[in-house]
Amino acid sequence: MKNGFYLIFILHLANKTEPMRILIIEDEKSLREDVVDYLTENGYKCDFATTIKSAMQKLNDVVYSCALVDVGLPDGSGIDIVEHIKKNSPEMGVIIVTAKNALEDKLQGLKIGADDYLTKPFHLSELSARIYSVLRRRNFGGKNSLVFDGLEIDTTEKKVIANGNQLQLTKKEYEILVYLASNPTHLITKEALADAIWGDKADMATSFDFVYSQIKNLKKKLNEADLKNYIKVVYGMGYKFKD
Amino acid sequence: MKLLIKTNIYTTITTVLLFAMGIFIVYEVILLKLDREVDEQLLFAKEKIVKGLNDGISSNDFLSNIGQKIYVKKVDKQTVFDNKFIEYIEKNPNDASSNGSITQRELLFQTDVKGTIYEVTVCSSLTEGKKIGDYIAVVVLIFLVISVIILFLLNRLISAFIWSPFYDTLTKIKTWNIKKNEVLNFKDTDIDEFYLLNDTVKDLTHQIQSDYHNLKEFTENVSHEAQTPLSIISTKLELLMQEENYNEKQHKLLVQIYNATQRMHKLNEGLILLTRIENKQFVETNTIELTQAIDEKLEVLEDFIEAKQIVIEKQYNKKITKDVNPILLTILLNNLFINAIKYNLEESGKIKITVDDNSFSVENTSYVDKINRQFLFDRFNKNSISGSLGLGLSLIKKIVDFYNWQVTYSHKDGIHKFKIYM
Numbered sequence: 001m002k003n004g005f006y007l008i009f010i011l012h013l014a015n016k017t018e019p020m021r022i023l024i025i026e027d028e029k030s031l032r033e034d035v036v037d038y039l040t041e042n043g044y045k046c047d048f049a050t051t052i053k054s055a056m057q058k059l060n061d062v063v064y065s066c067a068l069v070d071v072g073l074p075d076g077s078g079i080d081i082v083e084h085i086k087k088n089s090p091e092m093g094v095i096i097v098t099a100k101n102a103l104e105d106k107l108q109g110l111k112i113g114a115d116d117y118l119t120k121p122f123h124l125s126e127l128s129a130r131i132y133s134v135l136r137r138r139n140f141g142g143k144n145s146l147v148f149d150g151l152e153i154d155t156t157e158k159k160v161i162a163n164g165n166q167l168q169l170t171k172k173e174y175e176i177l178v179y180l181a182s183n184p185t186h187l188i189t190k191e192a193l194a195d196a197i198w199g200d201k202a203d204m205a206t207s208f209d210f211v212y213s214q215i216k217n218l219k220k221k222l223n224e225a226d227l228k229n230y231i232k233v234v235y236g237m238g239y240k241f242k243d
Numbered sequence: 244m245k246l247l248i249k250t251n252i253y254t255t256i257t258t259v260l261l262f263a264m265g266i267f268i269v270y271e272v273i274l275l276k277l278d279r280e281v282d283e284q285l286l287f288a289k290e291k292i293v294k295g296l297n298d299g300i301s302s303n304d305f306l307s308n309i310g311q312k313i314y315v316k317k318v319d320k321q322t323v324f325d326n327k328f329i330e331y332i333e334k335n336p337n338d339a340s341s342n343g344s345i346t347q348r349e350l351l352f353q354t355d356v357k358g359t360i361y362e363v364t365v366c367s368s369l370t371e372g373k374k375i376g377d378y379i380a381v382v383v384l385i386f387l388v389i390s391v392i393i394l395f396l397l398n399r400l401i402s403a404f405i406w407s408p409f410y411d412t413l414t415k416i417k418t419w420n421i422k423k424n425e426v427l428n429f430k431d432t433d434i435d436e437f438y439l440l441n442d443t444v445k446d447l448t449h450q451i452q453s454d455y456h457n458l459k460e461f462t463e464n465v466s467h468e469a470q471t472p473l474s475i476i477s478t479k480l481e482l483l484m485q486e487e488n489y490n491e492k493q494h495k496l497l498v499q500i501y502n503a504t505q506r507m508h509k510l511n512e513g514l515i516l517l518t519r520i521e522n523k524q525f526v527e528t529n530t531i532e533l534t535q536a537i538d539e540k541l542e543v544l545e546d547f548i549e550a551k552q553i554v555i556e557k558q559y560n561k562k563i564t565k566d567v568n569p570i571l572l573t574i575l576l577n578n579l580f581i582n583a584i585k586y587n588l589e590e591s592g593k594i595k596i597t598v599d600d601n602s603f604s605v606e607n608t609s610y611v612d613k614i615n616r617q618f619l620f621d622r623f624n625k626n627s628i629s630g631s632l633g634l635g636l637s638l639i640k641k642i643v644d645f646y647n648w649q650v651t652y653s654h655k656d657g658i659h660k661f662k663i664y665m
Contacts, residue, residue, distance in 0.1 A: 028471075034478050121474030121508070124481055172546060187484050191505050198543070206547050206585050213550060236498035237484055 020065040020135065024048040025055045025081060026097070027074050035068070038124040039131070042183065051075045056084065065138075066093035066131055071109065079108055086113040093134040097122070123192035125183045132182040146181045148242060150227055153181055162225035172197060173218045176211070180231060180241035189238035215239060247402045255395050262387040270380045277372035278348065282328060285350035288313065288365045289326070296356040312366040318353060321360045327351040330369070345370045408432035412441055419448060421455050459518075466514045473511060477504045513634035516574070520641050525568040533563040533665075534598055540576040541596075547584050553592040560599050565665060567646065575642045578635045579661055583607035586659075604662035613654040620650075 022039055026032040027050045036046045047062065049055035052075050059067075059081075067085060069078040078096060085092050095116045096109040109117055115134045118127060136144045136155055146153040152161040158174060160167040169177065179196050180188055194207035219231050232240040288311055296315075330348045346369040353362045411430040419427060427448050429441040480501050489497065519525065541548070541555065548555060565572075583594045586609045595606040620640035639661075643650045649664040 030475050031478065034482060037482070121470070121477060124478060187481075189481060189484065189501065192481075198546075206581065210546055210550050234484075236495070237501065 019043055019045040021045045021047065021062065022131065023055065023058055023062075023064045023067045025050075025052075025067065025073065025078060026070045027051065027072075028070075034124060035127065038186075039128065041186070042128050044131070052078070052081055055081055059085065059089070063089070064092055066095065066134055068127070068131075069094060069096050069109075069114075071096060071098045079112065082109055082114050083112055091138065093131075093138045095127075095130055095134060123189065123195065125179070125186060125188045125192045126196055128186075129179050129182045129196065146178070148181070148184075148230070151222075151230060153178060162222060162227050165225060167221055167225060169218070169221065170214075172214050173221070176214055177218060180239060184241050187234055187238055187240050191238075193238065247399060247406060250402065251395060251398050254398055255391060258391055258394055259387070262383075262391070266380055266383045266387065269383060270376055273376045273379060274373070277369065277376065278330075281348050281367050281369060281372065282350075284311070285328070285348070285365045285367055286326070289350060289352060289363070292363055292365070293354050293356075296354065296361055314364040314366070316362050318360045318362045321353045321355060323351065323353045323362070325352070346373055405434065408434065408437045408441070412437070412444060416444060416448075421452060424452070424456070459521075462514070463518050466511050466518065469507075469511050470515075473504065473508055477501070477508060480504060510634070513638065517634070517638065517641055520571065520638075520645055523645075525571050525645075527568060528566040529569050530564055530566050531569060531572060533565060533603060534559045536572055537576060537596060537598070537603070540573070540580055544577075544580055544584060547581075548594075551584060551587060551592060552590065553584060553587055553594055556593065556595040558595065558597045560597070563598060563601070563603070563665065571642050571645065575639055575663075578639050579605045579663075582635055582661075583659075586611045602662055602664045604660055606658050606660040608657060609659050611659070614652065614659070 022044045024032055024035050024039075024046055026035065026048065032048050032050070036048055039046050047058055047064070049058050050073075052073055055069075058064075067081070069081050071078040082094050082096060085094055090113075094114045095118060096114045097118045097120060098109070099120055115137065116130050118130060144155045146155065150163045153159075154161070155178060160169055160174065160177060175197055176193060179193060190208050190211055193211050197211070198207055215231060215233065222228070222230055230242050234240055292313060292315070328348065328350055330346065333345045333347050347366055348369050349364050349366040351362070351364050353360055355361075408430045415427055415429060419425070427445055429445070432438050432441065480497070484497055484501065537557075580594075583605050584607075586607070587594065588608050588610055591608075593606075593608050595604075597604045597606070620636050639650060643663060646665070651662045651664075653660045653662075
């Protein structure tokens with residue numbers, strides 16, 4: 001597992017009514033299963049491949065919206081797959097997954113056109129948020145918003161409309177809200193949230209406190225707009241959006 | 244003091260003492276022998292004189308034939324019955340060769356020749372003999388000085404030659420670095436003790452090195468191999484936590500497991516980072532202006548600084564430009580600032596950042612007392628502050644060492660100060 005793994009998410013944006021299809025190319029069974037389960041729950045249709053060969057086969061047969069590619073595959077480097085996708089289906093989103101320290105893989109992957117990268121280990125909620133963000137960016141021109149009952153998050157304009165009124169959120173509050181909203185009904189651990197907002201730059205304990213106070217403010221602002229139950233605090237674990 | 248010099252001093256002192264004693268004895272023996280010889284000559288002269296007196300030769304006819312002076316006079320009564328030897332120094336300002344004084348030895352005796360008592364004095368000069376003795380002493384002394392010098396030099400030369408493998412061994416052990424994978428190769432020696440020493444040192448260093456590498460490799464492997472199962476555990480846990488309907492006890496257990504796993508994660512990341520710095524995996528450098536890097540770092544940490552309402556005071560006296568690895572500099576600054584924020588007072592805390600010619604310092608107020616300096620930068624030394632992994636300061640130290648910088652810590656009036664000399 002030296003080079004980490006590439007998961008390829010392929011978003012097919014042409015057909016919006018159908019669930020978006022995502023191809024996960026990952027040879028580690030346990031992780032692959034988790035990713036497939038999690039993304040399926042989030043409303044994506046997932047296929048998977050464990051080798052470059054089978055991935056190429058699938059890419060030829062089916063049109064995907066996004067691909068998640070592990071760099072270290074048993075029969076070669078996932079970078080080859082990224083190149084293949086960029087040549088043949090440039091509209092497809094690609095996220096590469098590398099081992100923590102494989103900086104070269106990361107840079108090379110982004111150079112040849114990967115949309116984003118994740119380093120192992122990652123939070124599943126982070127993956128979901130990244131996929132959402134890649135799909136949104138790929139769908140340029142169109143209006144992007146996450147719409148819930150009484151709440152609309154416009155990710156193009158970075159505006160939040162609650163019951164018709166625009167909420168005044170700080171940058172961090174907005175980031176937290178988008179992250180939670182791109183993983184609806186899932187429990188987002190406080191670690192995942194802290195990591196997403198500061199990366200590993202901040203110390204855990206300090207950032208948890210900060211996340212907590214941000215969530216408190218966010219909930220207060222939502223409450224004031226009469227949206228009471230969007231964010232639920234799961235004691236000791238994290239937060240849930242729209243339970 | 245060097246072993247060579249020490250042994251040389253002892254041998255030299257001993258040699259000088261022995262030679263001095265030798266000269267003294269030789270000189271004394273020569274003088275003694277000289278006296279005996281002269282005495283014998285005087286006695287021989289006495290025999291002849293007595294015989295001559297008996298034969299009726301006039302006392303005035305005794306001539307000195309062997310450098311002896313003979314004085315004969317008649318006395319009324321015999322007062323001296325045996326031979327009397329007398330030694331005295333005679334002043335003779337005319338004789339320049341003997342410094343104006345001559346050592347004389349004389350034999351005085353009285354003899355009864357047919358009723359007449361004669362007192363005879365036979366006198367012989369000792370100066371020539373003394374001179375010979377002096378010459379001998381001087382020659383021996385010169386010989387002594389020369390031999391001491393030669394011995395000293397020879398000793399030095401031989402010692403230096405003999406001890407050279409030892410000094411070679413010493414130098415090699417001194418410059419030996421466990422972190423470099425080098426094998427010690429010593430100078431060949433036919434001296435058993437040195438050979439044994441070299442052999443032992445070789446075995447020892449080999450053993451230490453292999454232990455060190457095993458241990459290092461083990462640590463590295465543990466942290467690397469732990470990565471994958473740790474990721475699996477935390478991902479599965481996250482999934483498990485998605486489930487609902489846990490009772491309170493189960494919920495609490497899950498939280499505890501999850502927290503411990505996250506802690507383990509961070510710990511492992513820290514250890515891997517330490518190993519990577521040790522293994523020099525951050526070699527590529529960028530030219531970075533320090534005050535700019537500090538400002539960027541503070542901006543990232545702005546949220547935390549604001550949340551604790553910490554007042555930041557910046558004093559940039561100089562712009563420092565350094566060629567450093569950006570990742571390492573980020574980690575260094577991050578750890579310094581995070582500590583300054585994390586352990587700062589809950590209210591009205593302060594952080595002061597000073598940048599000078601070749602150093603910068605971070606000072607902060609804190610609720611923590613002075614940190615025990617001895618173990619300050621040791622791994623896992625937490626100074627009993629909970630919630631910390633104890634790797635932060637160790638990382639700072641590691642990076643500082645990596646660039647041959649210096650880090651100092653001081654504590655005064657409740658202000659903790661870390662200063663880094665670049």
